[in-house]
Amino acid sequence: MRRALFLAATLLVLPVLPAAACEQIPIAARVIEGPRFKLVVLSDPMPIPLNAPFAFDIRLCDARMAELPRLVRVDAWMPAHRHGMNYAPSLTKLDWGHYRAEGLLLHMPGEWEFAFDFIALEREEQLSFRFDAQ
């Protein structure tokens, strides 16, 4: 019992690098190359549906552990129409550099831009990609 607890404790303390998941990136994933890390985004369901809720599985890959940024916000808007979603996604940290965003919904066909906001060492940065919802 004591040993099991100890083991669990070390598992919690040791930084588990997301390396493994980053080596086998599914073909369906969207990969965005940032200046200091790579963002790998997978939608659930696949592909991103129009006018139905979906989630994002989000991984930060190839970051130096010491400066692994924290994902603080996921959002989407339609640049041509100047409006965002009617829903606020929730963000859950699953692991180091591994998040799940729930409650996204694109209510119009056309071009959407997804934005991912990070904070690393008190510095904010944003990565984004565009998607044509049909």
Next chain:
Amino acid sequence: MMLFRVWLALLLTVTACRAQAVEPPVFDATQLRLIRSFGPWPPAFHPDTGNPLSGRPSAVLLGAALFGEPRLSKDGGIACQSCHQPQQGWSDGQARSRGLERLDRNAPGLLDSRLQRWFGWDGASDSLWAAAIRPILDPREMGGSVVATATLLRGDPVLACLAGHAADGAQLAQNDEELLVLAARALAAFQETLVSPRTAFDDFRDAVLAGDRDAMARYPASAQRGLALFTGRGQCATCHSGPAFSNGEFHDTGLPFFITDADGVRRVDPGRHRGIARLKENPFNRLGRYNADPGSAAVIPVRHVVQQHRNWGEFKVPTLRSLLFTAPYMHDGSKPDLESVVRHYSELDEDRLHSDGEAILRPLRLDRQEIDDLLAFLGSLSASLDAPAADYAARRADARRLCP
């Protein structure tokens, strides 16, 4: 692939003989994708897993009986059917409905409402059954109560018998509130059966998909040009999308913010802004204890919807099917006919519209021919209402046979 090779005919640009232009338009790839997305029709039935009575035939009978039941109202004179009349596309022909008092809004038709995500012009309800509770309890609509509804269902032998069948062997609801919920769920099960018939547009859409030119040619050229406008320059399909021609969400179409009472007092209808607040405080919403399937995908939008400043003055995008029967139009019933609606989109007041909202609508400045084409297209989304009305009568007769 088929779609992209479909070639209909040459689009006539502005010419002298425009009024008698007979050539149908050519649709581009984006338009063809939209046309495909307006079907198939009729849509497959998926029960609402949050409502245990959804899709249950015995519950449909109870729902049909209750839909015409004036004793649900305080004065025994108003039924759902009073404002949702089968021959009026399940609306009432009034600009703003009158229950025990005059309401602020137009009664929407109920055909195809099961395809919606939100109910009411402000989306204050998140299920068809929760939307049935509001009119019963609202003092300005039917003015009923939880106790009165429960007493009626327990005390009236016919309704009690139908409720027993609807519950299908399971123990009937225990307390008054559970009986109200049972009634609402049965009303929803009934309303789920209200589906618009296939239309000339559906035949055209299927013909386009099949590449059947002879069948395509049977759809009037004017309606085809209207469809081209609807999916093209008019941008109508950005909001009126999917098989029910609604994205199920909320927009500001630049109607006046004010509604005027008989005594001349002007008030603002906040639309979706208040709708979200009312949704969140409603104990019968999908986050509440009566939802039979808290894990379903239908719960996600309810959990994540957020009130934003732009929701002020936004109203739900209505379906455009069976439109010919549901005049007058818009949430406030301010447009007496479809031509007034089309002219509204043609002459939008941009100053009123774009203050801080989304930038989709622009005045279209349509000419006479374009207005007629859009009207021909909108008209092609309606067909006879006899079938749903006859089904309703048949179900009420079945209910009487089951529980005489």
